[in-house]
Amino acid sequence: MAPVVGTARKLLQNALAGAGYPRHVLVACSGGPDSLALAAVAAYFARRGHVDGHPLTVGAVVVDHQLQEGSGEVAARTAEALQDLGLQPVEIRTVTVAGAGMGPEAAAREARHAALEAAAGGQGAQAVLLGHTLDDQAEQVLLGLARGSGTRSLAGMRPARPGAGNAVLLRPFLELRRADTEEICAVEELDPWHDPTNSDPSFARSRTRVEVLPHLEEKLGPGVAESLARTAAILQLDADYLEDVAESTYASLVVRDGRDLSLPEEELRALAPAIRFRVIAKAAADAGGQQPSYRRLLAAEALLRRQGSAGPVELPGGVAVYRLSLAQLEESKDAAAAGAPDGTGSVPREPARCGKLVFRPQKPPAK
Structure with a gap:
């Protein structure tokens, strides 16, 4: 077993333990390297039928945003790969992205979260697994800095938070690099789909991914992404404390x-x-x-x-x-x-x- 696969399994195991060992989890999979690698790691525990002795079943959902030509074919191919991994049930949710009053990225995210909530409710999942990596976290922090956002925004994405109906959202791969998920796919002999919008400079996140972070790594030296992700982890503690104090203060006033x-x-x-x-x-x-x-x-x-x-x-x-x-x-x-x-x-x-x-x-x- 490749070391990166063992590391990924341990990260997922810890995330499930932290969530109280949900009985059924749902992998949100786009077919890209990150979420497909997460599905492969989750499938390992699904085949065993348990995590640390606690029963576990794993399903999956593929959200088709219908924003690109051939998106339906990508969704169908991804669903087939997930079924081959042994995940059950696997469903495709087709959504319509409405852009009224928000940008395309925000509109797509809102439609996707609604689909995940519906799928989690339909399958009775207690947790939804998302494939965000350390690179995604670093990009999130940079975008927050560029917008002049506050502590909560700079704290980035949480490893676990409520957000899909009664199911918690888990991001077990926030300590893995994007290259790690690509290696997992190679080890598992999976053929991930590469979303062309990830390199489209018309999107701020894509520019951050393909231009800004590589430039910072070149000029400041390696480790920038890890430092940004570490900043997010520290600020999450600060933001949580300030939020708790503000909430109790507001209630008293x-x-x-x-x-x-x-x-x-x-x-x-x-x-x-x-x-x-x-x-x-x-x-x-x-x-x-x-x-x-x-x-x-x-x-x-x-x-x-x-x-x-x-x-x-x-x-x-x-x-x-x-x-x-x-x-x-x-x-x-x-x-x-x-x-x-x-x-x-x-x-x-x-x-x-x-x-x-x-x-x-x-x-x-x-x-």
Whole structure:
């Protein structure tokens, strides 16, 4: 047995153990070297019928995105190879990629994830295996740097995360290089399909793969990809910790008033900036919005330094955030007192929201 095959088997074994030894797993296979090598390694455990004494069956799904001529033939050939490896059941899911409101890569990923979720549910799989490698992780980190993204994006892809219905997504090969998966295919006498879009310079990821990373390796020396992947692993720990702190902090601060949410400004100001920005982003999402850009978060956070009531700042997804001051609270209280039974004064038309950032959905609730 080639050493790389033994290493790959151990990586998959560890991933399955970490996921609690799922009884049935699903290999997502495009027919490329990475996912086909993963299918071959998974087939080894399928033939044995167990991992570490825990029962295991392995199925597979091939997603046909219909984005290239002959994609149906590639899918059929891949499905046949998976059946020859002994995986059962093997199914082909044909999807239509809708590009409305997103780029082609994001649209294809969304369609693929929906197909994987449906396949996992249909087969009763507790885990879906994805063939991403260390090279994919390095590319992900570089793309995040180029976009000016935050910690979560630079942390790259997780080895394990929820994401396919009730099945967890597992990436056991994040420590293997792409050349390793090609070697596994050669050892297993498999003929992988090479996606031409992987070298198409019109895609940012492809340019990163065939131009940027090789250039960095040439100019900075070998080991750049490993260093980028190691950076992702370190940042995953940081991102998880910050996320946990932000989640508990948000839960302790948020006040709900109908569809509106509010956060007390004094407590917000006291937070470390890394937590404060995350708490504001959580409020925006909780109010029905989307993840704000860093520029929009800065604009919302700047309301804390304004005098008097301020805003609104429009956030993506139809959420407006504004500041109501403590002075307005006192004015509202005075107005409420003046509007007593003698009919003088005026009563506020809605409850006072003061000394707070208020997040208000601009869209009517979905029926």
